Amino acid sequence: MMLLPCPHCGPRNSSEFRYVGEGTARPDPGTATIGVWRDYLYTRSNPAGWTTENWFHRAGCRRYFTVERHTVSNAVRASHRPAAQARTTSDPEGLSAGTERGPDAGPG
Amino acid sequence: MQVLVDTMPMRLEVRRGERIDRRHTFGFTWNGDRYTAYAGDTIVSALAAAGERIFSRSFKLHRPRGLLTASYIDPGCMVQVGDEPNVRGAHRLVESGMTVRAQNAWPTLRFDVKSANQAVGRFLSAGFYYKTFMKPERLWPAYENVLQRFSAGGVVSESSTHGLYDKRYAHPDVIVAGGGPAGMAAAVAAAEAGAAVLLVEEEHELGGHLRWAGPDALDALEKLRAAVAATDGIETMTDSVVTGRYDDNWVAVLQRSLPHVKERLVKARAKTLVAAPGLIERPYVFEGNDTPGVILSTASRRLINMFAVKPGHRAVVFSANADGDAAAADLERAGVEIARLVDARKGEDIVRVSGGKGVRSVECNDGAKIKCDLVVTAVGWTAPTSLTNMSGDRPAYNPHAGRFFPSSLPDDVLVTGGIAGDGNLDQLLEHAHAVGCEAARRSAHIGRRRRAAVPQSNSDEGREGPGDSPVAIPELPIAGHPELFMSRTHGVVDYSEDVGSKDLVAAVKEGYDSIELAKRYTTATMGPAQGKLETVNAVAVVAAATGSTIEATGTTVWRPPFNPISLGALAGRIFEPVMFSPMQPWHEGRRAEPLVAGTWIRPDHYGDPAAEVRNVRTNVGLIDVTPLGKFDLRGPDVPKLLNQLYVNKWSKLGVGSVRYGVMCAEDGVVLDDGVTGRLEPDRYMMSTTSSGAAALWEWMENWLQTEHPEWRVCLTPMTSAYASINVAGPKSRELMRRVAEEIDLSPEEFPYMRVRTGRIAGVDGCFVWRIGFTGELGYEIHVPASYGLHVWTTLIELGADLNVQPFGVEAQRILRLEKGHMIVGQDTDGLTGAYGADLGWAVKLDKQDFAGKRELVWQSENDDYFRLVGLQPVDPSEIPPEASQIIEGTKQIAGRITSSRMSPTLGRSICLGFVAPHLGAPGTTVTVHLPDGRRIPATVMPQLAHFDPDGGRVRG
Numbered sequence A: 001m002m003l004l005p006c007p008h009c010g011p012r013n014s015s016e017f018r019y020v021g022e023g024t025a026r027p028d029p030g031t032a033t034i035g036v037w038r039d040y041l042y043t044r045s046n047p048a049g050w051t052t053e054n055w056f057h058r059a060g061c062r063r064y065f066t067v068e069r070h071t072v073s074n075a076v077r078a079s080h081r082p083a084a085q086a087r088t089t090s091d092p093e094g095l096s097a098g099t100e101r102g103p104d105a106g107p108g
Numbered sequence B: 001m002q003v004l005v006d007t008m009p010m011r012l013e014v015r016r017g018e019r020i021d022r023r024h025t026f027g028f029t030w031n032g033d034r035y036t037a038y039a040g041d042t043i044v045s046a047l048a049a050a051g052e053r054i055f056s057r058s059f060k061l062h063r064p065r066g067l068l069t070a071s072y073i074d075p076g077c078m079v080q081v082g083d084e085p086n087v088r089g090a091h092r093l094v095e096s097g098m099t100v101r102a103q104n105a106w107p108t109l110r111f112d113v114k115s116a117n118q119a120v121g122r123f124l125s126a127g128f129y130y131k132t133f134m135k136p137e138r139l140w141p142a143y144e145n146v147l148q149r150f151s152a153g154g155v156v157s158e159s160s161t162h163g164l165y166d167k168r169y170a171h172p173d174v175i176v177a178g179g180g181p182a183g184m185a186a187a188v189a190a191a192e193a194g195a196a197v198l199l200v201e202e203e204h205e206l207g208g209h210l211r212w213a214g215p216d217a218l219d220a221l222e223k224l225r226a227a228v229a230a231t232d233g234i235e236t237m238t239d240s241v242v243t244g245r246y247d248d249n250w251v252a253v254l255q256r257s258l259p260h261v262k263e264r265l266v267k268a269r270a271k272t273l274v275a276a277p278g279l280i281e282r283p284y285v286f287e288g289n290d291t292p293g294v295i296l297s298t299a300s301r302r303l304i305n306m307f308a309v310k311p312g313h314r315a316v317v318f319s320a321n322a323d324g325d326a327a328a329a330d331l332e333r334a335g336v337e338i339a340r341l342v343d344a345r346k347g348e349d350i351v352r353v354s355g356g357k358g359v360r361s362v363e364c365n366d367g368a369k370i371k372c373d374l375v376v377t378a379v380g381w382t383a384p385t386s387l388t389n390m391s392g393d394r395p396a397y398n399p400h401a402g403r404f405f406p407s408s409l410p411d412d413v414l415v416t417g418g419i420a421g422d423g424n425l426d427q428l429l430e431h432a433h434a435v436g437c438e439a440a441r442r443s444a445h446i447g448r449r450r451r452a453a454v455p456q457s458n459s460d461e462g463r464e465g466p467g468d469s470p471v472a473i474p475e476l477p478i479a480g481h482p483e484l485f486m487s488r489t490h491g492v493v494d495y496s497e498d499v500g501s502k503d504l505v506a507a508v509k510e511g512y513d514s515i516e517l518a519k520r521y522t523t524a525t526m527g528p529a530q531g532k533l534e535t536v537n538a539v540a541v542v543a544a545a546t547g548s549t550i551e552a553t554g555t556t557v558w559r560p561p562f563n564p565i566s567l568g569a570l571a572g573r574i575f576e577p578v579m580f581s582p583m584q585p586w587h588e589g590r591r592a593e594p595l596v597a598g599t600w601i602r603p604d605h606y607g608d609p610a611a612e613v614r615n616v617r618t619n620v621g622l623i624d625v626t627p628l629g630k631f632d633l634r635g636p637d638v639p640k641l642l643n644q645l646y647v648n649k650w651s652k653l654g655v656g657s658v659r660y661g662v663m664c665a666e667d668g669v670v671l672d673d674g675v676t677g678r679l680e681p682d683r684y685m686m687s688t689t690s691s692g693a694a695a696l697w698e699w700m701e702n703w704l705q706t707e708h709p710e711w712r713v714c715l716t717p718m719t720s721a722y723a724s725i726n727v728a729g730p731k732s733r734e735l736m737r738r739v740a741e742e743i744d745l746s747p748e749e750f751p752y753m754r755v756r757t758g759r760i761a762g763v764d765g766c767f768v769w770r771i772g773f774t775g776e777l778g779y780e781i782h783v784p785a786s787y788g789l790h791v792w793t794t795l796i797e798l799g800a801d802l803n804v805q806p807f808g809v810e811a812q813r814i815l816r817l818e819k820g821h822m823i824v825g826q827d828t829d830g831l832t833g834a835y836g837a838d839l840g841w842a843v844k845l846d847k848q849d850f851a852g853k854r855e856l857v858w859q860s861e862n863d864d865y866f867r868l869v870g871l872q873p874v875d876p877s878e879i880p881p882e883a884s885q886i887i888e889g890t891k892q893i894a895g896r897i898t899s900s901r902m903s904p905t906l907g908r909s910i911c912l913g914f915v916a917p918h919l920g921a922p923g924t925t926v927t928v929h930l931p932d933g934r935r936i937p938a939t940v941m942p943q944l945a946h947f948d949p950d951g952g953r954v955r956g
């Protein structure tokens, strides 16, 4: 079980978290075509490589956050608060957490 | 008749280092006969001392099998102990009174009917399973029946108790897997460097090969054991095994031999892992290599030196290395006549063993045929690269050493001992010491990095720079060894699965010419030994058959678990929390039938649900609805959140009003429903379904945290903070008058769909909303949880003359079905859109945005969805079971029944169900297919409500 660095609590067992999914921007439901909307609902890039995804620290601080994770090695190179939160707080970069394996870690 | 075997003809005189305690003897039974063992004997060592040589029958061919490795993995030594099958007989220690039986033998171990399989062996060839399970399919049950009789396992008793299994979490800095000399030295070095060390050893004591390797080894062993005992910071677990290594050194350890606990699964998060598993001796492939009496050199040394058991009388030793020579010397000292030492280094070879139930002679490649009862082989080693494999490494073959080595390891995994190289004991200990120091250093570094990733408010501790420079780890020399896997004859490769070299060659000829394919096709390496003994031989056979090399053929991937884990250990203790309302003692006093609803235990009924229904319709009833999800919402932007979550509009909800709302997910599927009331200008209380409360909390937080962090809303889950009681029935207002203070209950001042706060039965801080899930005049009281029981009993006492009675979930389900109120999850499923659920009236598509809006727009334009309707069987006594299909023609599915009950109020059966669009018109007759095959007609009703469709009662 991998460790996931929560930006609020630090590295914790991934079983404490709920995987929310690959980060996708929500289209405006007033203008999006049904095709665009269903892409938002169902289509994911699912790369074998770096991906930006959202997690929820269910058994911890109960905050949503975003990580960049390598899907082959499970290396995490950045963990921060949701982009929308950074827009509205005094921490425009988001609170950056440490990287467990370093930015260059890739598949072994 | 029971035979008493109390002699140990093969037991040797007392020897230094033996692990048996001759002062204590135990009696136990083997296939019904009584035997004697010393304390410290394994089942197999005790039986071998008594002269027994056959311990099981092989998996497919039912050939007699004896001991091979005299260790945990010994494939021929799996036995049944009492009601426990598949016990490792060469590992499990004898206990007084133990009942041991052979597995896979019928009618007896010595005379096995199924060994006729040997004659029909050609039917049990490579790919047997795949070929058998082809056509014709009608014979599959017959095949299955036959295969079950031949399965190798023991007998599982259905009446066994679960026993006490345990779990533990551990957070060591360093885990050392393997308690041989290298593991012990590494553990001591790491602990001396300040690390908290967990040292795990599969066998019953530390020591590895030092336990059987002579006086010098015993001297070294004593020193190392003393050092481990004297060093602070080492937790030692023996008879325990590291079964798997997962991401970030999440390491599973199965711990046995514990007082009061059968097994314990330790889940350890280690910063560094040191794999020191030693080496496993490899069997040699030749004709008759599975005959009882053909054993490995390490097995003979274990038997002699650890258990003082003489493995035979006259031996031929086939040796390719110094350990084989040492085994020959051990045998000689133990009084075994060495008929010949066949030296592989001089090109000598053994070709076949003759004998059925035991070795009678062995034939060499020079034509010599030697009479003997024991053949000892020493042809090389396999490094158990399981843990390094699980760390992402693919082991690399070194032809010079004739074995695989780890090739590239992550920073947090280190290796020492035989898996890393050879050398003398001093070199081994020097290497292990350096590895232990480095493991401690890296663990400190990883610990600092992890602490630094935790936001700190006060201390800078843990943010210091990296530690000292890396510890230099000396290279362990790698000893040359002949590449020796197979004689010129065919023999057994996988003893557990009964797969021979002939089967592997046949698999290659049939086109399964990669090791991964040949493995799956023949099931070689897939039995209980999981490749520890047979992988490299299988690779060598496939390499030879494909004209390739071992390097090019590669090895199979070792996956967790390293050793089998019992299901009991995985299950562990039951850690399922349950929740009760504060009124539970009262429910128990009234012998309520409990209903498990998620984590909640609720009263299903108090004896007669139909009577409970009638009492609600005529008098007044109380139901405990504490599990309802409840959320306190405060702040100026609550209406924005409500508008986002619900399909309805919320901007105009006045203070003191409640509204029923429906939530959809972003795909337009009904997610939850409930009422939300406005208690104060900036304070709302939301209720959700009981089962949806936990998910709804996360769903609301998602909107607040990720989409609209600018909204000022404070969200607090209150589900268990309030006890909730629904008071329902025509006399409910009268009952409420007797308990409510500060609340005017007149219909004018407190009409339907309003909320009031006040004092109930003397309890401050209650709120009451007037709603009616049951279809009757009703009030839902929410009181601070610790007063729940008080308010409930007060209502019961003060309502005695009104004939107040409790009602349970079943009565509520009938009441709401009479009233046509759907339940999310019961009458909807993961594909039910709001329009299909007849909730279109609530959807306000003119709102700018809300969850699911885009899909609901689409649904509103595409009305070909199945729709929820009220249904009544034409025969009022027929109650179609829930999930019965509605069909059209002979087999077209055109809907289903989602809820059905006998209505005590109407005296007939009533249903809710989904029907195809063209069947939705009121008055349509549909056909319901019952599970018993009958088909009955039912009528689509004008509305969902079967009773009081105009709602006059609830508004009264």
Ligand SMILES: [Zn+2]
Pocket: A006, A007, A008, A009, A010, A057, A060, A061, A062, A063
């Ligand atoms: Zn957290």
